[in-house]
Each structure stands twice: as C-alpha cells, then as structure tokens.
Amino acid sequence: MQPPLPDGIIHLPMCLSAEEQNALLEDIRAIVAEAPLYTPRMPKTGKPMSVRMTNCGSLGWVTDKENGYRYQDTHPFTGKSWPAIPDRLLALWEEHSSYPHPPEACLINFYEQGAKMGLHQDKDEANFDAPVLSVSLGDDCLFRIGGSSRGGPTKSIRLSSGDVIILGGEGRLNYHGVDKIYPNTSPLLKNGGRINLTLRRVTSL
DNA sequence: TAGTACCG
DNA sequence: GAGA
Numbered sequence: 001m002q003p004p005l006p007d008g009i010i011h012l013p014m015c016l017s018a019e020e021q022n023a024l025l026e027d028i029r030a031i032v033a034e035a036p037l038y039t040p041r042m043p044k045t046g047k048p049m050s051v052r053m054t055n056c057g058s059l060g061w062v063t064d065k066e067n068g069y070r071y072q073d074t075h076p077f078t079g080k081s082w083p084a085i086p087d088r089l090l091a092l093w094e095e096h097s098s099y100p101h102p103p104e105a106c107l108i109n110f111y112e113q114g115a116k117m118g119l120h121q122d123k124d125e126a127n128f129d130a131p132v133l134s135v136s137l138g139d140d141c142l143f144r145i146g147g148s149s150r151g152g153p154t155k156s157i158r159l160s161s162g163d164v165i166i167l168g169g170e171g172r173l174n175y176h177g178v179d180k181i182y183p184n185t186s187p188l189l190k191n192g193g194r195i196n197l198t199l200r201r202v203t204s205l
Numbered sequence: 206t207a208g209t210a211c212c213g
Numbered sequence: 214g215a216g217a
Contacts, residue, residue, distance in 0.1 A: 040207080047208065063207075109207090119217090120207040144216085150206075151217065177207075179215075213215095 003098045006131050007169030009145055011157065012096070015164035020088070021137055021188055027086035028108060028137075028195060031056045034083050035075050037110055043068035050115040056083045057105045059202050061124065069124045071105060071202050085199075092133065093199050096166060099130045103199040111141065111181050111194040119146060119154070119177040122167070122200065130201030131168030137161050137197070138189040140182040146175035161186040 016024065037052040046065030055061060059071040060082045074081055085106045093103050109117070122132050136159045143165070146154040156179065159165070167174060181194050189195070 042206090042208065045208085049207065051207080053207095061207095069207080116208085118206060118208050122207090142215095146217095154216065156215080212217105 002100060005098050005129075005168055006096070006166045007171065009171040009174060010166040010168070012164040012166070013160065014162050016135070016162040018162070021162050024086070024088055024135070025137060025188060025195075027088065028197070031083045031086075031108065035078065035080070037108075038077055041065050049117075050111075051117055052110045052112075054108045055106060056108065057085045057103060058082070059105045061105060061107045061200075071124060089135075089197065089199060092135070092164070096164065097131050097133055097168075097199075099201060101130070101201060101205050103130075103133070104202045105200045107198040107200070109196040109198070111139075111178065111196070113181055113183045113192060115178075115181060117178040119144065119150070119175045121148070121173050121175055122198075123173060125200055125202045127201045127204045128172050129204070131166050131172060133199040134165045134167075135197040136163045136165075137195040138186050139192060139194045140185040141178050141194050142180040142182070144177050144179050148173045148175070150175060158182075161188050
C-alpha cells in the first residue's frame with residue numbers, strides 16, 4: 001500500500017535546514033560547472049527570458065525560437081548529456097512526491113534581481129499523474145498561483161530559501177509564476193538572486 | 206502568454 | 214505594485 005499522492009498546492013515552509021540548503025547548493029554548483037546556465041528564448045519570437053536555466057536528469061526542459069518548449073536529453077549549447085540528479089534531490093522526491101518512480105527532469109532556474117517568470121502551466125510533460133516538486137534557494141520571491149485555466153483569480157505567497165512547493169492532483173496544472181525577487185533577503189547565495197529547482201516526471205510510468 | 210505593456 |  002502506497003501513501004496517497006499529494007493533491008492541490010502544498011507549501012512546505014522551511015522544508016530544508018540551512019545545512020541541507022548549503023549541501024544542495026554545492027550539488028548545484030557542480031552541475032552548473034558541467035552544464036552551464038544559458039538564456040532561454042521564447043518560441044517564434046525569440047525573446048529572451050529573464051531567468052537563466054540549465055537542467056539535470058535524463059531529460060531537461062528547454063525552449064528556443066525555432067523549436068519551442070520541449071524536453072531533450074542534451075544541453076542545447078554543449079550538446080552533452082545532462083548531469084545526474086543529485087541523490088539528496090532524489091531523496092526529497094521520494095519523501096514528498098509519493099510517486100513510485102523517480103523524477104526524470106530537474107529544471108534549474110536562476111533568477112537574478114529583477115528576473116520574473118510569467119504565469120504558466122507545466123504541461124510539456126506526457127505524465128500529469130506525477131506531482132511537480134519545486135525547491136527554493138536564496139532570495140525570497142513573490143510566487144503567484146492561479147487555477148487550471150487562464151484569466152481566473154490568483155493568489156500570491158512569499159517563498160523563502162528552503163521552502164518546497166508541490167503541485168499535485170487537482171493542482172498539477174495550475175498556473176503559476178514569479179512576480180518579484182526580494183533582493184538581499186537570504187545569506188545563502190553570496191552574490192544574491194534565487195535558484196529554483198523543479199523536479200518532474202516527464203514520461204508515463 | 207515560461208513575456209510585456211499598461212492600468213489604477 | 215498587483216492582478217487580469
């Protein structure tokens with residue numbers, strides 16, 4: 001018997017201790033050294049996003065002008081396979097997702113001061129049964145969540161370093177985005193900014 | 206419409 | 214700055 005899958009929007013404040021956050025940060029630094037952050041571009045228009053990205057896992061989420069949103073198994077600039085997902089993130093997934101298979105993708109988003117992420121759905125996966133698990137590191141942000149269709153009411157919450165958000169079940173396809181980074185609100189990143197890690201199951205299983 | 210402008 |  002398995003525990004039930006998380007349902008709705010679940011916010012776990014201070015899910016990770018300062019020590020865990022620092023250890024995770026070291027893992028991320030090693031990944032970024034191998035798979036550098038790059039500036040993704042919007043489909044068709046080619047407009048740059050303000051957030052820089054990279055991935056770890058067997059698949060990574062990418063976007064560019066020519067081919068749009070998709071998952072692929074290599075870094076778009078180096079052409080190399082993505083680095084493996086760190087064990088501590090796999091453990092976090094096991095603890096909180098209740099999903100019987102490991103995540104395939106971990107999108108790493110880096111927000112510097114002024115960076116934003118418009119309201120969107122995570123819907124490029126073939127699997128909507130598995131929850132999406134997101135980890136915040138570094139400066140606080142204003143996170144906005146709506147319903148599963150555009151144009152409805154939204155609510156905003158402030159996320160801090162070490163917080164975990166789970167979008168599962170009825171909340172899996174809810175719109176969400178980042179309106180603002182609050183500068184100098186965390187000592188974790190010496191140069192400031194915010195890192196978001198998003199763990200996802202891409203294929204069905 | 207994973208951005209941006211603009212309105213209040 | 215916040216919400217649609």
